[in-house]
Amino acid sequence: MTREILISEVGPRDGLQSIKTIMPTPAKKAWITALAASGLREIEVGSFVPPHLLPQLADTAEIVAHALTIPHLTVAVLVPNRHGAEAAIKAGAHKLTIPFSASETHSLKNVRRTHAQMLDEVRSIVALLRALPANRRPKFEGGMSTAFGCTYEGDVPADKVVRLAQELREAGCDEVGLSDSVGYANPAQIRDLVVRVRDVVGRDAFAGLHLHNTRGLGLANVVAGLEVGVEIFDSSMAGIGGCPFAPGATGNIVTEDLVFMLESMGLHTGVDLTKLFEARKILAAAVPTEELYGYVPAAGLPLGYRASAAGAR
Numbered sequence: 001m002t003r004e005i006l007i008s009e010v011g012p013r014d015g016l017q018s019i020k021t022i023m024p025t026p027a028k029k030a031w032i033t034a035l036a037a038s039g040l041r042e043i044e045v046g047s048f049v050p051p052h053l054l055p056q057l058a059d060t061a062e063i064v065a066h067a068l069t070i071p072h073l074t075v076a077v078l079v080p081n082r083h084g085a086e087a088a089i090k091a092g093a094h095k096l097t098i099p100f101s102a103s104e105t106h107s108l109k110n111v112r113r114t115h116a117q118m119l120d121e122v123r124s125i126v127a128l129l130r131a132l133p134a135n136r137r138p139k140f141e142g143g144m145s146t147a148f149g150c151t152y153e154g155d156v157p158a159d160k161v162v163r164l165a166q167e168l169r170e171a172g173c174d175e176v177g178l179s180d181s182v183g184y185a186n187p188a189q190i191r192d193l194v195v196r197v198r199d200v201v202g203r204d205a206f207a208g209l210h211l212h213n214t215r216g217l218g219l220a221n222v223v224a225g226l227e228v229g230v231e232i233f234d235s236s237m238a239g240i241g242g243c244p245f246a247p248g249a250t251g252n253i254v255t256e257d258l259v260f261m262l263e264s265m266g267l268h269t270g271v272d273l274t275k276l277f278e279a280r281k282i283l284a285a286a287v288p289t290e291e292l293y294g295y296v297p298a299a300g301l302p303l304g305y306r307a308s309a310a311g312a313r
Contacts, residue, residue, distance in 0.1 A: 003231060003267060003268070004231065004267070004268045004269075004270070005226075005231055005232070005233065005262050005267050005268065005269050006041060006042060006208070006231060006232045006233075007040060007042075007233055007234075007235055007255065007258060007259065007262075007269055007271060008042040008043070008044060008076065008208070008232060008233070008234045008235075009035055009040045009042070009043045009044065009234075009235065009236070009237065009255055010043075010044040010210070010234045010235065010236050010241065010252065011035075011236040011237040011238070011240060011241065011252075011255070011283070012028060012031065012032055012035075012043060012044065012045045012046060012063070013044040013045065013046050013047050013057065013077070013078055014044065014234075014236055014241040014242075014252055015236040015237065015238075015240035015241035015252065016028075016056045016057065016240070016241070017047065017054050017056055017057055017241070018240065018241045018242045019056070019240060019241075019287060019290050020289075020290075021056075021286075021287040021289060021290055022055055022056050023056065023286045023287055024286060025059045025062060025063070027282065027285070027286035028059070028063055028286075029063065029066045030282050031279060031282045031283055031286065032045060032063065032066065032067055032070070033066075033070060034275070034278060034279035034282050035237065035276075035279045036067075036070045036073045037275055037279070038271050038272050038273075038275035038276040038278075038279055039269070039270040039271040039272050039275070040073075040255075040271055040276075041072065041073065041074060041270065042073070042074040042076055042095070043067065043073060043074070043075065043076065044076040044077065044078065044097070044234075045060070045063045045064055045067045045075055045076065045077060046059070046060030046063050046064065046077055046078075047060060047077060047078035047079070047080075047084070048060055048061075048077060048078070048079050048080075048083075048084035048085075048087040048088050048091075049078075049080055049084060060077065060091070061087065061090075061091045064077065064088075064091040064092060064093050065091065065092070068092055074094045074095055075092075075093050075094045075095070076093065076094065076095040076096075076097065077091075077093045077095070077096060077097070078096075078097050078098075078099060078143075079096050079097070079098055079125070080098065080099060080110075080111045081098075081111070081113075081121050081125075082121060082124045082125050082128060085098075085125045085128060085129075086128065088138070089128070089129075089132070089136075089138065093138055094138050094139065095138055095139045095140075095141065096125070096138050096139070096140050096141070097140075097141040097142075097143045097177070098118075098121070098122060098125065098140070098141070098142055098143065098173075099111060099143050099145050099179075100115075100118050100122070100142050100143060100144055100145065100164070100168060101118075101144075101145040101146050101150075101181075102144050102145065102146050102147045102150075102156045102160060102161045102164055103145075103146040103150035103152060103153045103156050104153075105150065105152040105153050106145060106146045106150050106151075106152055106153070106181070107145075109152065110145065115164065119167060119168075119171050122142065122168060122171040122172065122173060123171050123172060125140065126140065126171065126172030126173070127172075129172075130172075139174050139175070140172070140173055140174050140175075141173060141174065141175045141176065141177055141207045142165075142168035142169075142171075142173035142175070142176045142177070143176075143177050143179055143207070143210065144161060144164065144165060144168070144176060144177065144178050144179055144197075145179045145181040146179070146181045146182060147161050147178040147179055147180065147181075147193065148178070148180045148184045148185035148189055148190075148193065149180075149182060149184025149185065150181075150182060150184075151182045158189075158192065158193055158196060161178075161193060161197065162193075162196050162197055162200055165178075165197045165200060165201050166200040166201065168201075169200070169201045169202075169205060173205075174205065175201070175204075175205045175206065175207040176197065176201045176205060176206065176207060177206070177207030177208050177209065177210060177232075177234075178193060178194065178197060178208075178209055178210070179209075179210035179211075179234075180209070180210065180211050180212050180221065181210075181212065182212065182214060183212040183213065183214020183215045183217070183218075183251065184214075184215075185211065185217065185221050186217055186220075186221070187217070187220050187221055187223065187224035188224070190209070190221045190224040190225055190228075191224050191225075191227060191228050194206070194209070194225060194228050194230060195228055203229075206230075207232060208225075208230055208231070208232025208233055208234065209221070209222070209225050209230055209232070209233050209234070210233075210234040210252075211225075211233065211234070211235075211252075211253050212242065212251055212252055212253065213239060213251045213252065213253050213254070214242070214251050218251075218252075218253035218254075219253060219257065219258065219261055222253065222258065222261070222262075226265075226267075233253075233258065234252070234253075235252060235253045235254065235255040235258045236252035236253070236254070236255060237254075237255045237256065237276075237279065237280055237283055238254060238255075238256070238280060238283060238284075238292035238293055238294055238297070239251050239252055239253065239254040239257075239292070239293035239294060240252070240283075240287075240290065240292065240293075251293065254293055254294040254295070254296075255276065256273065256276055256277070256280065256294045256296045256297050257294055257295050257296050259271045259273055259276060260273060260296045260301070262308075263307045263308045264305075264308075265308075266308045267308060268308055272307075273296070273301065273307070277297060280292070280294075280297060
């Protein structure tokens with residue numbers, strides 16, 4: 001394995017939205033700057049949702065403005081609807097992701113929309129984006145939440161996920177990603193569903209995997225994704241985050257552990273672990289009462305560790 005892997009850091013959005021502490025805006029800016037300095041090329045910096053719902057992300061517009069000053073960084077945000085998309089476009093974000101739950105029950109809990117209503121929302125956002133000049137048009141992803149299972153419905157049939165992924169592409173999403181929002185996925189399921197969804201949306205339109213470590217299978221699921229050619233993975237520094245609308249869904253995969261595993265396997269992430277640990281210090285100082293996770297930060301790098309030859313700086 002010598003290919004390049006893109007890690008999309010979601011801590012400033014998925015991580016912070018799921019903890020009680022409200023991280024001060026200056027600390028967020030310093031943290032995002034440090035994350036980018038470690039070599040991370042894409043960061044989901046916030047979500048355009050009503051502040052009363054997620055006060056942790058009330059400063060997203062200001063955070064986007066700061067992130068846009070960092071060279072070579074793709075600035076991503078979550079948008080639940082057209083109103084959020086309008087705010088994201090105004091702020092200048094490079095990438096918009098709409099959460100589209102494969103489980104309709106989860107969709108109603110999360111965004112208060114049925115599948116049909118969400119597809120209408122997608123079409124409305126697509127029309128909005130296509131009215132923009134091409135050079136001002138952000139990428140638009142349909143992020144399929146609960147694609148591998150749901151705490152409300154249990155099993156989510158793969159055929160249903162494949163059909164909805166195809167409908168998202170037909171509605172105009174540039175790409176479609178799969179999310180194990182509640183940590184139900186296993187490696188066999190990852191391999192099967194990735195191949196099936198990629199077949200209907202197109203290899204270039206598959207946006208990668210958003211995995212959680214709720215039941216300890218996060219990195220095993222990454223390896224399964226690698227085996228079928230996935231090259232984009234979401235992760236969160238210190239494993240913070242989850243889904244506030246899904247009981248028991250805690251723990252994104254840990255960025256630090258993910259980088260270590262990939263580089264140890266000879267894959268190129270472009271991320272410097274030493275600098276990543278420095279960014280973690282900013283997070284720890286800003287949210288001192290929150291539990292931070294990660295095996296590699298706790299144990300340290302093994303004696304003689306070197307980043308992959310492709311990724312060495």
